[in-house]
Amino acid sequence: MNWDDAFKLAAAFLVSLGGGGAIVLGLSNWIGRLLADRYVEKLKQEIQQEIESYKTKLRKSEFLFQKEFDAASQFIELRRRLSPRHRFPDMEFHDACEDFACNFTSVEKGLEDYIATHGAALSQGVLDRLSDALAAVAAGKFEVSNGEVSREGAKVSERVMDEMEEVERELRDAVRTQSVT
Numbered sequence: 001m002n003w004d005d006a007f008k009l010a011a012a013f014l015v016s017l018g019g020g021g022a023i024v025l026g027l028s029n030w031i032g033r034l035l036a037d038r039y040v041e042k043l044k045q046e047i048q049q050e051i052e053s054y055k056t057k058l059r060k061s062e063f064l065f066q067k068e069f070d071a072a073s074q075f076i077e078l079r080r081r082l083s084p085r086h087r088f089p090d091m092e093f094h095d096a097c098e099d100f101a102c103n104f105t106s107v108e109k110g111l112e113d114y115i116a117t118h119g120a121a122l123s124q125g126v127l128d129r130l131s132d133a134l135a136a137v138a139a140g141k142f143e144v145s146n147g148e149v150s151r152e153g154a155k156v157s158e159r160v161m162d163e164m165e166e167v168e169r170e171l172r173d174a175v176r177t178q179s180v181t
Contacts, residue, residue, distance in 0.1 A: 064121070065178050071118035072171035078114055079164050082107050094154065101149040101157040104141035108134065126170055133163045 084099035100107070111134045119127060136156050143153025 065175075067118075067121035068171075068178070069175050071121045072168075072175045074118060075114060075171055076168055078110050079168055082110055082164075083161070093158075097154045097157040097161070098149045100161055101140065101144050101153045102147060104137050104144060104153075104157075107160070108137045108141065111137065123170075123174065126167055126174075129163055129167050129170075133160045133167075136160050136163075 082100070082103065084096040084103070087095070087099070111130060115122075115127070115130055115134065122130070137160055140153050140156030140160070143150040143156060149157070
């Protein structure tokens with residue numbers, strides 16, 4: 001074997017190795033792209049599912065916020081409607097408590113209707129406070145006879161008015177807290 005044949009043989013060997021390497025490199029590149037595309041599609045599907053989940057949660061949150069807002073607005077209206085009016089120039093808080101106590105039947109009906117309409121949108125704390133106020137009013141209406149309010153009836157009246165004020169504040173705070181976050 002001469003040097004020419006040796007060089008030809010070496011060149012043929014190198015070309016065959018290079019060609020095989022190019023085939024292997026091309027095949028691995030194609031397989032890599034195929035696997036990467038599948039992985040990217042899988043990630044896209046997962047992200048799309050998460051987006052849909054967040055959209056659903058957002059719609060539920062918006063719905064609940066609207067119900068809570070409506071409940072707060074309705075309670076403010078109810079409280080204003082049931083609050084005693086200023087009847088004479090020197091009217092004192094005790095007079096307002098007596099007026100409120102004389103209206104216990106309307107207060108009871110208003111609270112019952114409000115709880116029945118908005119109970120599902122209220123927090124447990126607000127619902128408990130309103131239920132306590134309702135029970136106090138239901139019992140307190142028997143402390144009023146012929147427009148005369150007993151001392152106990154006036155105390156119940158004051159306690160219920162304070163409770164309704166606190167409930168209003170809690171409902172407003174709940175709506176404001178949600179709208180900020």
